[in-house]
Amino acid sequence: MTLFTVFPAIDLRMGKVVRLAQGDPEQQTVYGQDPARVAARWLAAGADWLHVVDLDGAFGDSGRGNRAALAAILRTNARVQFGGGLRTLGQIEQALSSGVKRLILGTSAAESPELVREAIARFGSDRVGVGIDVREGRVQVRGWTQDSGLDSQELAKQLYEIGARTVVHTDITRDGMGRGLNVDASRELSKAIDLHVIASGGVVSLDDVRRARQAGLRGVIIGRALYEGQISLQEALRC
Numbered sequence: 485m486t487l488f489t490v491f492p493a494i495d496l497r498m499g500k501v502v503r504l505a506q507g508d509p510e511q512q513t514v515y516g517q518d519p520a521r522v523a524a525r526w527l528a529a530g531a532d533w534l535h536v537v538d539l540d541g542a543f544g545d546s547g548r549g550n551r552a553a554l555a556a557i558l559r560t561n562a563r564v565q566f567g568g569g570l571r572t573l574g575q576i577e578q579a580l581s582s583g584v585k586r587l588i589l590g591t592s593a594a595e596s597p598e599l600v601r602e603a604i605a606r607f608g609s610d611r612v613g614v615g616i617d618v619r620e621g622r623v624q625v626r627g628w629t630q631d632s633g634l635d636s637q638e639l640a641k642q643l644y645e646i647g648a649r650t651v652v653h654t655d656i657t658r659d660g661m662g663r664g665l666n667v668d669a670s671r672e673l674s675k676a677i678d679l680h681v682i683a684s685g686g687v688v689s690l691d692d693v694r695r696a697r698q699a700g701l702r703g704v705i706i707g708r709a710l711y712e713g714q715i716s717l718q719e720a721l722r723c
Contacts, residue, residue: 488697490720491535491565491682492526493707494519494557498540499549503708506656507617507628509543515711520556526710529717533563533585535652535684535705541569542590542627558583567615567652571596576603580611588652590615591625594632594639597646604647613650614643618669619657628656640677650680652705658686665692671699688714693723 495502497509501516516522523534536557538550550568558564567588570576579587592599593614603612616636617624623634632639640651653673655666663686670683683696684705693715696704709715 488701489533489682489703490531490693490717490723491533491703491705492531492710492717493684493705494522494526494534494536495707496536496538496540496550496553496568499553502539503711504539507624509539509627513708519553520560523557523560523562526717527560527562530721531562531717533565533703536564536566538566538568539627542567543629544569544626554584555582565613565652571599573599573602573606576607576612580607586611586613586650588613588615588650590617593643593648594623594625594634597642600643600648601646609647609649612648613652614648615652615654616640616643616673617654617656619655624656636673637676640673640679644677644679648679650682650702652682652684654684655686664688665696665704667692667695667699667701670696670701674699674701690715690719690723693720697723 500514501519501522502512502514505511540550563585565586566584571592589600617628618636623632623636623639625632653670665683665687670681674681680702682703683701687706687709693704
């Protein structure tokens with residue numbers, strides 16, 4: 485990954501490209517029926533990486549349609565950062581062997597740190613990152629449906645100690661809401677522990693992208709703002 489990366493988000497649910505407001509499956513907007521076509525669109529616009537999430541897996545469903553969608557995205561030769569429902573070493577190994585460049589472990593990071601340690605030891609910290617999804621300072625798990633009871637800063641320290649170096653930090657209260665990125669919270673996480681933090685949740689303007697870069701973060705994930713034309717990917721990449 486370069487010093488600062490803009491990741492277009494492709495969230496998959498039942499094989500379709502969607503966005504959820506604050507992770508709520510009842511507040512879903514469908515943006516595409518063909519995930520590979522969406523991936524090709526972002527690649528043609530200059531994207532270096534894509535951030536792909538299996539929402540069905542995150543919610544504990546089989547995600548069978550999403551596996552086919554991921555395979556189709558990978559056939560576009562996209563560099564994919566992928567997460568959602570990865571809770572065993574076998575699932576992690578299968579995803580990496582399929583062509584995914586980096587995995588993001590969310591629920592596993594909070595509930596199964598030993599799995600994260602083993603995955604990083606086996607595949608390396610460049611290929612296994614973690615997700616810290618936060619609502620009012622507390623880490624949420626299982627598709628953001630459960631409160632883990634963990635403080636985000638404390639979890640970040642624990643994950644750093646077991647080898648994690650890349651973190652996707654999401655402010656759930658802003659995700660899909662167009663309220664602007666919570667750069668301050670992501671920067672605090674980055675400064676408190678020497679982690680490479682990628683910020684997510686609420687990007688609405690190029691100013692969010694600029695502030696994230698100026699804060700020393702390693703990247704930003706953009707979803708709804710790209711799909712609804714509030715931000716041009718080419719302009720975001722030029723930032």
